[in-house]
Amino acid sequence: MRILLVEDEVAICEQVSRLLRAEGRVVDVAHDGEEAYFLGSTEPYDMIILDLGLPKRDGVSILKDWRAEGVDTPVLILTARDGWSDRVDGLDAGADDYMTKPFHMPELAARVRAMLRRRTGQTNPIFEKNDLAFDTRNGRATFGGVPVDLTSQEVAVLSYLVHNNGRLISRTELSEHIYEYDGDRDSNTIAVFVARLRKKLGSDLIQTIRGRGYMIDAA
Ligand code: CA
Secondary structure, three states: OOEEOOOOOOOHHHHHHHHHHHHEEEEEEEHHHHHHHHHHHOOOOEEEEEOOEEEOOOOOHHHHHHHOOOOOOOEEEEEEEOOHHHHHHHHHHHOOEEEHHHHHHHHHHHHHHHHHHHHHHOOEEEEEOOEEEEOOOOEEEEEOOOEOOHHHHHHHHHHHHOOOOOOOHHHHHHHHHOOOOOOOOOOHHHHHHHHHHHHHHHOOEEEEEEOOOOEEEOO
């Protein structure tokens, strides 16, 4: 699952992006309002974490523009503004959740997990099928009860297919959700990741729909 993190304080940015990546997310970072607006308007994120006080453009105005343009990506506001009226403004502008700084990392991580689950209609954080158990909270998998080593790209592919289980995912859509913005997006390598996942997790987990994409059936 791919997340846009908008934050101009470098230390917070590094801390949060490290945490998200450790849980198997793909993270793009924007340090100012213009970059944030551009990325959020053009890239298909699974959620956005948005600071309000930003260089070049304010977070609330960016959010209002996204919503007016039909960008429906879930947005979690993360800001030092903690007045009740700021929270009302943020939520009214189209935010789905609101957290004030200073904050506790585990709480942010939990809110991100909840938001990603809501986004895709998942209620159970652990996905089980055949011998696989995949924990969507941290990207860890076991097969027949034994932990399986997965690369970050394999986790990204598996996580997106699991979050969207029961839905056919095209290679293009998959590539848009498993690579970072400046990453090398080669849709041929997706076939390689899928082949490796099948080797590690069983050949019948991921279906190939020829010429159209991939799917994991609901458990
Ligand atoms: Ca700020």
